[in-house]
Amino acid sequence: MSESSEPIRLTDILTNAAALADLDAAATISAGHLLQAIDVLRGESRSAPAERPRSPLGRGGRRAVVEPAVRTLSQHWFAQLGRDPLATLSPAQLDAFVADLRALEEHDPEGDMGMSPG
Numbered sequence: 001m002s003e004s005s006e007p008i009r010l011t012d013i014l015t016n017a018a019a020l021a022d023l024d025a026a027a028t029i030s031a032g033h034l035l036q037a038i039d040v041l042r043g044e045s046r047s048a049p050a051e052r053p054r055s056p057l058g059r060g061g062r063r064a065v066v067e068p069a070v071r072t073l074s075q076h077w078f079a080q081l082g083r084d085p086l087a088t089l090s091p092a093q094l095d096a097f098v099a100d101l102r103a104l105e106e107h108d109p110e111g112d113m114g115m116s117p118g
Contacts, residue, residue, distance in 0.1 A: 006041075007088035010077055010097075013037050021064040029066045031073075031104040038098060069104050 016037035021029040039045040066074070077097055081087035089097060 008038070008041050008094060009086060009088050010074070010081055011085045012041060013097075014074060016040055018064065026064050029064045029070060031067070031070055031101040034070065034074075035098065035101050035105070038094070038101075069107075070101075073100055073104065 013034055014037075017029055017033040020036050020040075021033045024033075026033070036045070077100075080093075081089070
């Protein structure tokens, strides 16, 4: 895992994850979207929508919702960072956040948080 030369803010991760979910037309923002956003911010990958590029204006105002476990984890980390939207994650904190996200993914790889459709 490479370390970014630029500090990464939690708010940047969350914003990018929401954008990636919109590009994929996903109904929910998952741990996978946050991990993908981290990779993009680290310069390890480029965002690539699954199908064709989608305009955020083309979704009719519908936005993805954050999975409950992802929301809880994000709120925990936001509190850990002193509730400062400009706070950056240290490399160790970023590694710990990634580990937390991977644990969520392993617990619920389908991203449905154990909920059945409908």
